[in-house]
Amino acid sequence: MPLHVSRQGDVVIVEIEGQLIVSNRQELKQRVLDEAETGGRKILVDFSRTGYIDSAGLGVLVSLAKRLRELGGDIRLANLNDDLQTLFELTKLDTLFQIADSKERALETF
């Protein structure tokens, strides 16, 4: 799961390529927490190149959202395909996250 990290203003954009699952979720968690430690507390996760996400991957997103909000930041999700959107709706996590259909729209919501 390569992670591509970039910045736009004070927002850290993390693009996940491939699957976000139990075997690699810690990589995402650590990278985002590292960014948060150095002040990057507005995180946009871009799923445009993500395949599938399992329960552990969803759990990491929940955990990161809580931590970032505790730190005064937040997380936004963008570019979920229909399958991933279904996954968030099934688990009702679409009520916990702000989900945008593009990076640009997600950036506007910070």
Place this chain on the structure above:
Amino acid sequence: MAGLRTLDLRIPSELQHIEGVVAAVVHRCAGHAFDDRQLALNLPVALTEALSNAILRGNGEDSAKEVRVRVELTDDAVIVEVEDDGQGFDLDACTEDPTTPENIEREDGRGLFLMRALVDRVENFRGAGNVVRLTLRRPGHAA
């Protein structure tokens, strides 16, 4: 043709092997009239959950222990059995509803829920070890 309708895999109990197993099973099902969502979401996620449970809980991530996977394509479904060396578990008792207000912000507790939501049938029984069996029917082959 029988060989093309079955697949047997054995992996050490290490999480890094999950993606490869899932890719092999999805590849075997491709071209057998499953729809795109079944191959991109339902089967990969449900199988990932079953493998993750087998590796982490069943076998305690002991790489000396194997997880055994058997895939069978029938006329109307794919049946995937994931077997570990654990003591098994009560599927109903262990399945939580992660969508309730008290659970929604929990990091864990979504695995069995997703498995059961994404395939048509989930069974758990004793074979040589503990077996979780997933059945995913092709479109138009409802039980």
